[in-house]
Amino acid sequence: MAPHVVVIPYPVQGHINPLIRLSEKLASQGIIITFVNTDFNHSRMMKARNARHGMLEDPSFNIRFVKVSDGLPFDFKRTSFSKGAFDALMTTMRASTEDLLQKLLTQSCEPPVSCVIGSSFLPWTFDVAKKFGLPFVPFWSQAVSVHVIYRYLSMIIDNGDFPPKKQGMIDYIPGLPPMQPEDLPSDIQSGDPSNIIHQLVVQQLPALKEATWIISNTVYELESQASDALKELSPLFGSIGPLIPSIYLEGEGKPQDFSIVSPRSLSLWAESNCLPWLDSKPERSVLYVSFGSLAQISKVQVHEIAIGLMESEQAFLWVNRPDLVSSEAETTTSTTDYNYDDILPEGFLEKTKDRGLLVPWSPQILVLSHPSVGGFFTHGGWNSTVESLSLGVPMLVFPQGVEQSTNRMLVVNQWKIGLRLDSCRDDAIIEGAEIARCVRALLKDEEMRKRSSEVRETIMKAVGEGGSSWKNTKDFVDYLVLLPTKKMDLSLESGLN
Template identity: 25%
Template structure:
């Protein structure tokens, strides 16, 4: 192992949801391309679900992606870690119990994993890359004198709101109010103004979210049918959820066979890149939002929880390249149909597409050789190497 002497080695651990996993995978590949060694650590149950999805739908898993990366010469290792629950435990239905253990018991598992990893190859210069949402990385990094890289996988606006959550609590704006009263929040440093309806939706349990989503899916489904547009609907049943319950209305696929294609998985970027796509009806997860903007596709927004309402605000209010699917708290198929018809009609469609293309241009320029993103990433790599070499943690 002496050949690894002095080589930086990242131990990467993400929150076990796709919206966090995707940025971690991309960062792993990017860091590896700079000559770093990577150990990508998946939750065991996520690996199991993704492997199952791969078997059913033949989509690539992280194992496939990293295998291809190794074949191209990148130094990436892949492994899993248990969260302490059996694989069959329903983490979605028992959301609070699951996260209670992740927050309080999982850190000791990470501690042991990091200890063994360092011991297995002491010649590497180990450092930690963990999700900002986790509370344990700084403690573990300090214990083993590791540099700690904290990766935030959501927009800066959401980070700012989370950072100043004490102000929101003080003013009675967090946890989010369950009624439909909208108030303007204009006291958060760095944020001009934001409505309470656009604040990160955290007082909602995942179990009730799943139940509610099944209630509204029928209205959205038949709203699409009434709108008479052609559509592709990707229904990821049982891929990152422990439930395999069929969520589409009975007989719906037969009703829309001349207008709609319902599939279990797709390469979202490839679909959005197709010039025939006129819009993207999305829950506004940050991955989907960025991918839609990257392809210049305007959005019809229907956020559920977490950062999604804030992401919707950015799309609709700030960048003006999308609309909200529903103005109220309920979903009605007739309203859905009218919104989609209006969105897809000539003048609005052209206007939204123009605004989406403005953002697309900014994103693409940022990733050019002399673009702001590439410059900042190269500076990050330089600073990271300096810190690792100096042996300074955090």
């Protein structure tokens, strides 16, 4: 009988993306997946998909969708980790998910549920699974190096580096190279135990310490020393990345057809078809600019970014979300009703119209795989980093919080396939001249491009038969197959069609 796994992501794009890719990977091995979305996110996904893909479910595939309440009204601004949103996810979403599992487990149907995979950033998923006697596998959504930092948080505190000392290297964390204080995650840099992100991390540590398996969207060869250090604490830590569609890792096969984006794409934003514009540009000439789905940047800084792109004289594709600047902006999935004039320098659009394109959202993997893209100006979120690594695109890393400074350290110092921006002002605003300098340097650096290609080759070997990610995935699937099962009713309507 096929295993049946319930997958519960933290309800933000950066957790949904890798977990739907993991679900696809497991489903291709015959495992039945029930994927849990919040009702609000489901509504956004369906609006974003419009008529291009239609319903989420694919009857021929082993993924079924259900939805639960996150406890917030639909007009609540979910653009940041606010206390209201955090409290609702930790209470109401937990209760509604528990009710869902209760209903599923008390009804009779085949195949029964055998396991829960949950984002480690929803620590209650461990308690809920345990309550029903279900094995729980936490999904760690960040780099292994970041995981090691948090597992040794008590060591950091004991060394007086929470917050870090103003001078001196952090050189005592097992498996990690010496780091500058600015390379630590932002919640450790602030030293504020009441920080919401810090609370999320601390609350998940008990489940991570008790879990039999932990799975992560990374590749062993990229973080081998950190991975080895972590296995001293969690022997069954599985690096099974990169969690991107396999077609992008098959030799030179890089799909360039907007119509073939995965029908199970769960984007919260409508994706603009920017591929024809990219087709018109020379190979490796375009800078792709995107700061993820959550980061919000001051209007002053966005203005400087625009100046930098303008002065660089390079072609660029800039994902400029409607809520990139103001947290008061209404959440929207429209690609046609956003006016950029309020946040950009006067004349910017006219001056760059022949070499620049601004869109509210993009099909990022398709963009990064396009031959005209030669560099990625990114916030350094882990999903974006993994996608760029997998597609051989050098990075200009501009961290906006959480663990992104650590990711920048890996990209720039460890793998040497990226650049960092330097602030010349006390208020940490990166000036346009510095951005222009780094953009030009990134697109012209042939050695960095060569190293990026080598990293891509390493990743392709890892996912190929016999590679580290291939083996870890096989071992994890074998673990799922051997688990005992609980009865579950699959006739429960998902409500997503």
